[in-house]
Amino acid sequence: MSIYTKTGDNGSTKLMKLQNVSKSDERIQLLGNIDELTSNLGLIKASSDNADIKNEIERIQKNLMTIMACIADQFNQQHKMNEAEVIHLEEEINRMESSFSRKNEFILPGQTKESAQIDIARTVARRAERWLAVVDRKFNADSGAKKYMNRLADYLYMLARYTDFMLSKKSDKETTFSTSIQRDRTDDEIISAVLQKLGLGNKNMTLSSAKKLIEKVEERAKEVGLNAVIAVCGPDGNPIAVHVMDGAYLASFDIAMKKAYTSVAVKMSTKRLGELAKPGETFYGIDKADNGRMIIFGGGVPLMAGDMMIGGLGVSGGTSEEDSHLADYGLEVLDKVL
Missing domain, CATH: 1.20.1200.10 (Cobalamin adenosyltransferase-like)
Known part of the structure; x- marks a missing residue:
């Protein structure tokens, strides 16, 4: 009715x-x-x-x-x-x-x-x-x-x-x-408590943690039979560490660093950026910007600690899907290296 x-x-x-x-x-x-x-x-x-x-x-x-x-x-x-x-x-x-x-x-x-x-x-x-x-x-x-x-x-x-x-x-x-x-806490303790509240703790991307992350990603690359270049940059886009596996393509060095940079610059994975850079989409033509530093195919991901970006990871050595797989694996093990 x-x-x-x-x-x-x-x-x-x-x-x-x-x-x-x-x-x-x-x-x-x-x-x-x-x-x-x-x-x-x-x-x-x-x-x-x-x-x-x-x-x-x-x-x-x-x-x-x-x-x-x-x-x-x-x-x-x-x-x-x-x-x-x-x-x-x-x-x-x-x-x-x-x-x-x-x-x-x-x-x-x-x-x-x-x-x-x-x-x-x-x-x-x-x-x-x-x-x-x-x-x-x-x-x-x-x-x-x-x-x-x-x-x-x-x-x-x-x-x-x-x-x-x-x-x-x-x-x-x-x-x-x-x-x-608050009266019983030192300034350092208060800052630490605020960071914990935000879900950040004391996590940040140091050279030591970047090397550990690269090591984890390299292990997975060997498992899938891929010779890759693995780059980690800070939240400012500047490189922290770059690792070249034996047999990696010469061009992969520059591409891996650009992927790490791009993921930080646009705050999203380069795979997702690639989808948004197609004709008619929001970021069409972005690969021509910033003196060609932007990469619009898979393999770059932003590294997050809670809601804070602490850096970017770029992987180059295989197809877009293979590079994306390694970059996503880096996100899975990130907490273990920080």
């Missing part, structure tokens, strides 16, 4: 037992406002990591569904709002208010993202309450629903202030803890 029925194309809808009700009808306006409120509460519920708040919001959503049913079918006693739910909201308001010192002044919403969203829901609740008063004057509304909507706006106001208080308290604890740790 399709979600659209086309029955409302003429601007009318229906209530539980009434057909052809205008969409401008006060009851339809009220139902729309409560629906909007329920959706805003859903966003609060989905964003919260507090299980108690989630449960309370869901309880409110279910009560709003009951109120909506009562508006659509006002003479059905099963949809009347239970006084116990009003009392429950009052108890929750009192509990939150007693947990912190509330300032007796106008509050500007937006102290935190969480409370700002709750304040939006509060204003929608007030609007729904006003429409409920309009409906009550013309059609008579459930007295329990009127009480509940009034308390609900108060509850949401208090929940927003309570949320600001709890998040502020959490932030103060984290700041105090962080400060106490």
Whole structure:
């Protein structure tokens, strides 16, 4: 069955037992406002990591569904709002208010993202309450629903202030803890901790690590029967080490260094650059740039430590696919040599 029925194309809808009700009808306006409120509460519920708040919001959503049913079918006693739910909201308001010192002044919403969203829901609740008063004057509304909507706006106001208080308290604890740790650390330790946080640790490309990487790649080259030139450069594109295997092509020396340089210059593998350098693609013609230093076929890869580029690896000696295989193998063993 399709979600659209086309029955409302003429601007009318229906209530539980009434057909052809205008969409401008006060009851339809009220139902729309409560629906909007329920959706805003859903966003609060989905964003919260507090299980108690989630449960309370869901309880409110279910009560709003009951109120909506009562508006659509006002003479059905099963949809009347239970006084116990009003009392429950009052108890929750009192509990939150007693947990912190509330300032007796106008509050500007937006102290935190969480409370700002709750304040939006509060204003929608007030609007729904006003429409409920309009409906009550013309059609008579459930007295329990009127009480509940009034308390609900108060509850949401208090929940927003309570949320600001709890998040502020959490932030103060984290700041105090962080400060106490910083006092016990030397500058070197702090720098090291920041690098670890970024996933960099103390890794960098030195001559020693470059030689180890070249040795690993050479072992794989021998396994596949390839005589290659293996070059490693720093993040500035300058060569750190170049190794020429016996029997490697003379031209491979220059090509391997250019592959390492290119991978650093464009921050991607030369194989990927080759795909983007085809006619009509983003980097078409790049191989003519930078005095011909750019290589657009496989065998060059950037070397990364976390999110930081520490150098480039270039391999030349076989086909583009063979060189790419050796360069990719260098990436696999990089952590072992740093």
